[in-house]
Amino acid sequence: MSVIKVEGLSKVFGKNTKEALKLLDQGKSKEEILKETGCTVGVNRASFEVEAGEVFVIMGLSGSGKSTLVRLLNRLIEPTEGSVFVDQEDLAKVDKNILRRVRREKMSMVFQKFALFPHRSILENAEFGLEIQGIEKEERSKKAKESLDLVGLGDYIHQYPEQLSGGMQQRVGLARALANDPDVLLMDEAFSALDPLIRKDMQDELLDLQESMQKTIIFITHDLDEALRIGDRIALMKDGKIVQIGSPEEILVNPANEYVERFVQDVDRSKVLTAEHIMKRPATINIEKHGPRVALEIMKEEGLSSIYVTDSKRNLKGYVTADDASEARKNEIRDLNKILKTDVPTVTKDTSMHDIFEVIHNSPVPIAVVEDGKLLGIIVRGAVIAALVGEGEVKIDNA
């Protein structure tokens, strides 16, 4: 189900917006419109839907309209044209009271330069949204503390923003946004002001939080690496227009046009991409419940020649091949352990493409991505090649 649906959303800055929209219809460029009308096109007819629980990344160079677009979603900037549907309600048309309610209960925002209130303690900052809603002191500080605990700042509640490092400040920003328990998080270059290592930590932490909280996140960035790491889908913007929307793989492998291609070319794929980016959800069987018969059935259904075997807790046990399984069925062997192969090629989710390539080269089966013995996903050869080559010739097959 889509949480946010954007239709033909535009923003033109300036006085003569009608004229500018007309010129947009005629297909004039942002530059031409600026010259002719003095208006700046911020966002040009953006349309997309964001699904519940999705991390939707909006990426583009500086000035491409990302900040404007995200501010149109909660109407910090008034749209010139178009609709933003949140729960069937067109935010572009609702009155102030409804808009305020949506901002209070459904959408929270995290800012590039943190935008913490320097005169408020960390706790008071995290409480801000709840305070605005008029929630009792006791309840709001309880919720704010929970939220600060979540981002690992439970011990800092009485400090002030200036006493914390940048990374910690942005955690407070995140906690402040989460304290409201919103459905949607809007994050405008939330990690761009942080230095690279801390930035990576924050990305990981956001992904962890996302796994447990299942918010819908709209994340703005100008950094492809970041977009690839955290995005379920990525929208690429240029001059206010969305030029491509797709999964990270799609963007890398099938750039929609030259602009996207140039963006993508700058990325050294073998460095940027890790196992995590190209792994797929595996088909598995459970050694505690299933025998060779079920294994064979699933392999047939999915068109596989081998399948990974786990226990109920997703701990990786090994794999069985289709040949062994059908042999076992003929001989009426019920126990998977008899045919289990344990020479599994494994990598961790942070293994680089380059290293993956070495491993997969001599492996008869897809590689398993494991963490603490648990199977996170699998990588098939096609995906590695596609990502390394970076051209549309090799299709990623869905293993």
Add this chain to the structure above:
Amino acid sequence: MLDFIAKIPIAEFIEWLTDQITDTFSFLFNPIKNQFGDFMEWVADSLSAIPPIIVIIIVAALAFWVSGKKFGLAAFSIVGLWLIYNQGFWEELMFTLTLVIISSVLSVIIGVPFGILMSKSKTAENIITPILDFMQTMPAFVYLIPAVAFFSIGMVPGVFASLIFATPPTVRFTNLGIRQVSKELVEASEAFGSTGSQKLFKVELPMAKSTIMAGINQTVMLSLSMVVIASMIGAPGLGREVLSALQRAQVGTGFVAGIGIVILAIIIDRFTQNLNTKNAN
């Protein structure tokens, strides 16, 4: 060549206008003059009734506290106030203090809302700015004339003249302070669904506080200077001592009363400044 038209009767017009205002609003001015005048007398008398030693101790203790537990200002207050007492100007000091405090408080009460209005509306800003410029550049003495017309002589017209002269910095700095609040913070408060007044009271005013306090500091200092000038229309206090010394060419007395004003000015200035930095931390 330049005499193509007879002298334009601006002065006559202003006189006429003042008369009109006096007549029309006398129902308002008279009770203000009487009751407000009585109130100020009462405040000044009450202050004078407190034994000077107690006042000095309280001021010194407050000085110690506002200056962040340093002794400088407290010591200066003790010596300075004692000197004024020693010179026999204690009661005058209390009158001056009353005038300054009351005019400043009124200036702030009037000035801050206008500053907020200015910060929220470009139109208001465009209208109010030239008025403020006018109020501040007009020589302070000029305000004494309508003040007398409206409120006769004494403390009340003194406060009136002081309001006109001393309010502008508070208005300007409030406007400036609010406009200086970073755009991201304003956005943050809006993004969380603040109403206009929540935004104002929870974010803008607290963030603008130190700028507003700088304006208030100026307002207080201007009030003090106006209160001295207002002695010309019968406002009591240290200013009147300076004036009468001037009229009788008593250099010594004039100097001593002047020193009293300087001491008061320094104490008030440091107090408001220190309060400001204290708040900022």
